[in-house]
Amino acid sequence: MDIQNVLYPRSKFETLRTLYYAAHPIPIREISYRSGLLVGSVQSGLAMLLKEKIITRRKLCGRPYFELANSKIQEALSSLFTVLTSHRLQSEASLLNEKAVSILPVLEERNSLIQHARKTLAL
Numbered sequence: 329m330d331i332q333n334v335l336y337p338r339s340k341f342e343t344l345r346t347l348y349y350a351a352h353p354i355p356i357r358e359i360s361y362r363s364g365l366l367v368g369s370v371q372s373g374l375a376m377l378l379k380e381k382i383i384t385r386r387k388l389c390g391r392p393y394f395e396l397a398n399s400k401i402q403e404a405l406s407s408l409f410t411v412l413t414s415h416r417l418q419s420e421a422s423l424l425n426e427k428a429v430s431i432l433p434v435l436e437e438r439n440s441l442i443q444h445a446r447k448t449l450a451l
Contacts, residue, residue, distance in 0.1 A: 339365055343373030347383055348405045353393035 342363040347354070350362075360370045374394060377383040384397050396402050 337373075339369035339373035340376045341373075343370055344377060344382065344405070345409070347377075347394060347396055348402070348409065350395070353386065353388065353395040355391050355393050359394065 342365055343359055346359050346363040350358075354362075356367060356370055356374070359365075359374075360367045363370065365373070374383065374385075378385060382397055382401055383394050385392050385394055387393070396405070
């Protein structure tokens, strides 16, 4: 199975991520609430994930609840989300570094102005 097919479209990925972090089976409306997706988008994502047998559906009190199909999928997703989180953190650190480097000339200019003002006032 190609990883891009698992991650796209967004509704499928967000639904999968929501189910991964859920401690127990959850209904569609809860998935919608937690993921920030519309119920229709969640239903679309669930249909794709059910077809691929990544998740399972069962009825509790007459309502459908969804969860990951098995522990192997849980382990694979754990690795995937660890890599994605690491990549995101690296990207954010790189962006912060770029911003810091771009600010340095401004700070150096202000510092030299402050030093000049101090020297002028000290005379």
